[in-house]
Structure formats: structure tokens, C-alpha cells
Amino acid sequence: MPKDHGIGASPTRREDVRFLTGRGKYTDDIALHGQTYAVFARSQVANGVIKSIDTSEAEAMPGVLAVFTGEDFVDVGGNPAGWQINSRDGQPMKEPKRPVLAHGKVRHVGDAYAAVIAETEEQARDAAEAIVAEIDEEPAVVDMGKALADGAPLVHDEIGTNQCFDWGWIEDNRAATDEAIKNAPHVTTLELVNNRLVPNAMEPRASTADYDPGTGEYTLYTTSQNPHLTRLLISAFVLGIPENKLKVVAPDVGGGFGSKIYHYGEEALVLAAAKKIGRPVRWTASRSESFLTDAHGRDHVTKIELACEKDGTFIAFRTETMANVGAYLSNFSTATPTFLHGTLMAGNYAVPNVYVNVKAVFTNTAPVDAYRGAGRPEATYSLERVIDMAARELGIDPLEIRRKNFVQPDQFPFTSAAGLEYDTGNYGALVDKLEEMIDRDGFEARRKASEKNGKLRGLGVNTYIEACGIAPSNLVGVLGSRVGLYDAATVRVNATGNIAVMVGAHSHGQGHETAFPQVVADMLGIDENSVEIVHGDTSKIPFGMGTYGSRSLAVCGSAVVRATEKVINKGKKIAAHMLEASEADIEFTDGQFSVAGTDKSVGFGEVALKAYIPHDFPLEDLEPGLEETAFYDPANFTYPAGAYACEVEVDPETGKVTVCSFAAADDFGNVINPMIVEGQVHGGLAQGIGQALIEGTVYDENGQLLSGTYMDYAMPRADDFPMFKVDHSCQTPCTHNPLGVKGCGEAGAIGSPPAIVNGVIDALQRGGIDVTHIDMPLSPGRVWQAINGAQ
């Protein structure tokens, strides 16, 4: 019977009451007294030399309070990369400065070179249009291959190359992998593109800054997934505002998908402007600005080779990837194509040889960084496409070839050929569950029914593994991370027994306000409605690292557990005092502190009250109050895994693909709120299927974004999907965090693209059309082109 409260129950999301009734409070809803508005002047060209910027007309326009250009920020720092990658030759990556406003050169369409502050947004916009910038357009580099060619125009002249790094993983395995591939009985080779995506959070980025000359304190309200990191970057690297004088508040945030992890120049600009004019300054991105300037996702071009025995036993994977980082290094842009991608290139498989080469490339396009899945979707897509192709070439069932090569349950903990230690898993059980869900035996009948209607039906399958719960600081430090990736929580028990939990994670759709109280309430034996979550305000919460990489529950949730354990231990001390017993004899069960072996007990609420009315405390031994903080740094990544399948129909006359069914069997370890988990998988599937079928970011050769509005950038909608079948009953709990949880936020986006593409190829092949690969998105035009080319 499903639980009705605590861990494992599915209470509805309490935050939805305000979201669904229009009472959410987003950055753009915050109206400060005397607030002014910022509008940016942005480059219309992808690569250009700024000859002059004349702001005089703009400054004289009605309502204008200040105009800034790159010149105003030459003496402040730049927005840094958070992760240093070293090239195969040992040289550190090239790391050009990313200024608050472009200075000297503009490097992508949308690159801001000036900003106007005015009384109203319309006035600021009018004045921004009146800025006269003389910018000499130069040839742009958009295509990564061309960017790496000799004589290519340079995005950053000062580094003398468009290559940020040339990374090998694991370099010591290179020779053995080359040798294994050379001698293998069968090698399947596939070149593929992992298409660039625009994140398209429902809420555009927005920032409002306030400066108090009375105290010298700044407050920044901003759309952030991790306010402490934003504060750290602004304080330590960009503006030098002391951390103790800067409060960063990320209130309700309408989706991030990675794009709001990073610090952006607009945040620094409004802070500097607020101080200069002595009034609050607000900026809210238009949707067009979001398209042009939010950090985009994916954008890899990969050649992958799979060497195997004739019976399908894997011998080696070798990949060469070009990863687009865009015009500037966004904060985690260098980690995404390397340690979140290359380390996953062994997949779920006990393959002995893996070698990954990634060249990161600067281009005159928007910066590219982590987007839901971040590196792991790229790894999974490459692996699962080439495995499917090999299975077809060898005449082996696509699920069987995977089963044959899985790491087996008795092999855990298992060190993969790509260097990660998988703590636990049971991949065969996931495939068994998947087969239960999809009625494979009935496929042929369904295929024939489709055929009767002139449609080609295919079955696409794949498995995946991801590294989540990001991340063990000691490991990532060795690998080049410049930050720690622990998290933190404070559990404050109020005198009347209810609780505020201040967390470092940030909820922008994940349901933390519902799920975290389930954990605390379960541990304390109290009603979860008496537990409140506080997040997003650096002046209220402990220094945590925010939400991304499916880390909130695995890392911050573990900190919540540790802090709650400390509360229980403190409660035992108080109870021992109240019950005149030894602390060692106090047991805590179901909300009651009791003396072992007696009927003497005291309730959690009484202990809480006593903590704040300590009239008779022995103060040398017992502090008043009941509030504890814990920092939790994970011992390892967590490793969710899954097996996915879909059936698709292809209309061979139009190329249109319809997803008829989609089944996802995931192992997330233990599950706190199954309903929220299911919702997270649904959202991930929607994004992954969107990537596979319709989402495509297209720049022309001059660096103009052709897919810059919803008229041309296709977002998936509910009617693009079937009802999803999801299951998370295969659970191998994480072995190293106290909840045994693994994370579920990215799984759907990681696991679904290869299933869809494999399904479409299967449909075409069964229909007698010899197409072996189509690059995403598999839009109707592309699929028709492939069919047409094959016939």
C-alpha cells in the first residue's frame, strides 16, 4: 500500500498552490521604490571591431539616467570559467577574458556593448536604439571544422587560435584502444551531430539590483539556480564587492535547465548601475534576448567507433568530438564536454577499452554550457546510436547486444574503462522491466496495422547511465574544478515545534518545498506540513552550491539528513536532562524521546519548547536552542541508470514522425516522492524527444541566428507526445549517501534521444528503406530527404 506521508508518499506539491494561482513571486514581480530600467545595446554582427561608440544622443534623451559601455568596466574583472581543463600536451586551456560589456570587439550576435538606464523601460529602449556604434564587421566563424582550419578568423585574437583545448581521456588508454580497434573483427563507425539547443526556460532571465548607501550593501534579485555561486563569482572575480556586502536573492524561478546556473554580465551591470545612480535598476530579458544570450546546450560533432567481436562483445569505444563553447567560456562550459561527457563513454558496459578526444572550439555564437543532462546526453547518444548500428550490422537483437555487455550486478563496485567507479546497479533488471512494459510480442501486429495505413512503424530502444549527485569535491578538484560541490542545510526547530529548513539547493520546478519536508518529517516523526523550506537568499541560507546535475536530493538532501540527525542528537541531550537520565540511554522513535527499557518519555514538541525556555539547563553542558547546520560532500557521484523504448510511426510521404508510445524504466535508487519523480521524468522525456525530433538551433554562415524566435525554433508541446509509461521500481539504492538516492532530474533528457532516433531508423529499415543514420532533429523535412536520398 502506498504511504500517505513521509518518505515514499506522494503529497501534492505545496508550491503549486502559489504557482497555479498566479501568486508566485519572480524577479520581475519585485517592484522596488524608485526602480529604474536597464536596456542593452547588442551587436547585430557576429564578429566585429568596435571603432567607436557615441552615446551622446542617448544620454540626452528623456528619462535617461546613465549610459554604460565596455570602457566603464575595463578595470574590473571578467566572468571566469569554473573548471580548468588541460590539453593532451599538458598545456592549460585557453581562457580569454569575458568582460561585463564587450570592449574592443563584439564576438556574437547579441553580445552587449552598451547599456542604458532610464526611468522607464521604453525610454531606455529608445535611448539604446539611439546609441551610435561604429562596428566594423569581420568574417565570422560558425562551423567548428572551419574554425579549427588554418587561417580561420579568430574569435579571440589574443589567444591566436580558436581551439580552447584538446583533451584526451584517458590519455594512457589511447594506445591500447587504438590497437584494440585495429585488430577487432568488427568495427562500426558513425559520425553524428548532437544538435545545439536553446534552453527556453519559461521565465526569461531577469535581474534587479539595489544599493543602500547608508550601509554600503548591495542586493541582487536574480534568476539563478545557485545564488551563492553567483555571489562568489561577482565578489571574487568580477566586481570585487565584498561577499558580506552583497546579498543575492533568487526568488521563484521559472525553470532553468542549466541556463541559470551561470553568472551573466547583466547581473554585474545592474549592480554597478544601481550604485552609480543610487536607485534600484531592473533588467528583464526579452524572449529575443533569451534566444541570443542564454547559454545554449549540446552542440557536439562526434565520430565514434565501436569495435566488437562477431558475437557482439564490445572491445573498445573511441570517439573524436568537437564541442562548441561559443564566443566566451561560460562558467561550466569546459567541464560539460569533458568530465561530464568523456567519463561516461563506457556507458553501462564492461568494455575494456575507451578513449575519448574532445576539442573545444570557440565560434562567433552564443556561449554553450550545461543544459539538462550536460555532457551525459551527448555521451549516451553517441554510444547508444553506434551500438544500435552495430547490432543491426551483426544481426543481433538490440536489447540482447546490450545485455551481453552490461556490467553485471555482482561486479559492483565497478571501475569503468572511462575511469568512474559505479557503486551499484542492475542493468539487466531494467531491461527485464522495460520488456514487461512494452509488449514486444505485439509489435509485429502493430507494425502491420501501421503499414495498412501507409505508415512505417519502428521500435527504438536504448539504455543509459549517468553520473549525478554532482559532485565529490576531492575528486572534481583533482580533475580541474575551481569550486567545491558539497551542499548545506540548516534545520531550525522553533520553540513551538515547527521547523524551518534553510537549504543551499534552489528549487525552480523540482518540488523541493514538498520533498525535503517529507525527509525531515519522516526522521522526526512529525507532520510534514510543520516543516518549511527556505531557499534562494544568501542572507538566510547556509553556503550551498545550488541545483543542477540532479544533485539536490542526493547532496543537499543528504545535508538535510545530517543536520536533522544533529537535531535529534541535541534533542537527546535535552530529553536526558528533562527525564533525568543518561544521554546514552535516550532513544528516539516516532517523535518520542524515551529512556530505554522504561516507560519514561517526552515528545519532540516538548523538547523543542524546552530548548528555548532553558530555565534549568546546566549551561556548562547544554546550550539552549535547537538548530543545527550540516555540510555534506558526497563520496562519489551517484549513478542512475535506465532502459527506454519507444514505438514510432514514420509517414514515408511526408517524413513526419509520430511517437506512438514511450516507456522508461529508471533506477533512481530510493524515491522520496514518486509523483514528483514521475513528473521530472515526464519533463525530461519532453525535452529529449524535443531535441530528437524538432528542436534545432541554426546560425547562418555570418553568425546570424536563424532560429531566433518561436516561429522557427520548435518547442515540443503536449500533443507531440503519447502518454508516457514510466517505472522506477527497479531500485539499487546509492551505497554512499544516507538516503540511498541517485537523482532523477536529467534522466529523461539523457535517455530519450537515442531511443527516438533508433526507432526511426528501425522503422525505415523495416520498411525497406536503407537509411542508417539521420542527424537530429529528425524533422519531417530531414526524414523525407533521407528517405528520398535512399530511394
Add this chain to the structure above:
Amino acid sequence: MYNFDLIRPSTLEEAVKALGQDEAQALGGGQTLIPTLKQRLAMPETLVSLSGIDAIKGVCVHDDGRLSIGGGTTHATVAREAAAHYPGLAALAASIGDPAVRARGTIGGSLANNDPSACYPAAALGSGATIVTNAREIAADDYFQGMFTTALDDGEIITEVRFPVPEAAAYQKFEQPASRFALVGVFVARYADGVRVAVTGASEEGVFRWSEAEAALSSNFAADALKDLSVPADGMIGDLHGTPDYRAHLVKVLTGRAVAAAS
């Protein structure tokens, strides 16, 4: 958006007068113009909203049997009120955009804008409709003059569109995945004196009639009648969503499907 003056007259005469001013522009349902203004891509001094003119709204059947639709009638109203008289047209109206678009967008606005991917031009041309304005009557064959270009003079207002009701008709739209406008849309209508086939979304010249298909279907109203025909890719739109070849191919596929749906 830039500042503008808004006038909302309640009679056609007032609207015509208001549109006589410099830099005045008519505003129908605003489903194209408002987004254009928001992006600061247009700078009218004055917008003359036609939404207050009741005389140009509504659906009725003329004495001669033609279906008359007021220029200010929304897609939602057409979808609802034309269904009994001209189901093919009502179904087309019901397939435009989403409920919000259908609740605001008007037939007159769509025809005046003549977006090369809009649905209504296919119905008007495919039905041999008459576009009635405050000044004159224009046959659909003379009205559409290329992408975003029509026979309308400045300040001329579409008051009514008269559709001869066919024996059978159907519209087939293949949606562009992002905008869900017609990547290609084909409207086929069979009348006693012949078949009309109008294609939207495909051509750089905007909506057009596929005369070879009309001839073939007039003698045999079956998808089979099209099998030896093909549409040249020359002059077809090529963009992110489809090449000229693809669009030319879709014209034939969708014409066949429209015939099957109408039969």
C-alpha cells in the same frame, strides 16, 4: 513597441475616415500586427481598430446561396457558425493557430495580410470567393498578388467575404513544426463547373492555384488522377523547415489527401 494613437470606431465610415490620416494602419485581431509592433518592426502613428464595428462581423447565407462572412469575424466564430453551411471552410478556421489566436484573429485581417503561410488565402482562392471592401468587390483570382501583397488600396477595409459553397471541399495542412503555420496547405473544392485547388505555404509568390491538378480532378475527382502530375520546385520556398523540392512534393501529397478527405 513604439508609441501610437489608438482609435476604435464603431462604424465603417468612421474607420475609413480615420485610415485616411497619415501613417494610420488598420488593426484587425492583431495576431500578426501586435507581435510585429512588440518587436519594434513597425512604427504606425495611429492604429485604427476594427474590432468595434459590429456591421462587419458575423456569418450568414446570401440569397444567391453564397456564404457571407463579415471581415471582422473571428476564426472561432467561423469555425462554429459556418459548420452547417460550409464544413470544409469551418474546419479550416478551426485548425488555425490555437484557441487564443482563433478567439482574436479575423478573416479580414488574415486576407489583408496575405501571409504566404496563412490558411485563409487557400480557402478564399480555392473557393473562388469574392472579397468585398468598403469600396468594391474583388474576385479572389484578382485579389492575391504575391507574398504579403493584395489588390487592396491603402486604407481599404475588407467588410465581407462571399464564398460560393462547393459540393465537396477539404483543407489539408502540413504544419511547420515551430510556428504550426502551413509548411504547405492545400484547399480543394469541387463545384458543379469544376474543381479548384489552392496552395498556401509553398510558393514564394504566396497562395496559388494548381491548374494542372484542377483540370485532372475536374474530369476525375480522385487522388489517383494526380499520379502523373508533379509540381516544379522552381519558385517554391526554401527555409529551415523544408527545401523547395520538399514543398513541391508535399503539394502533390496534400492535394491527394485533400481530395480523399473531400470525397
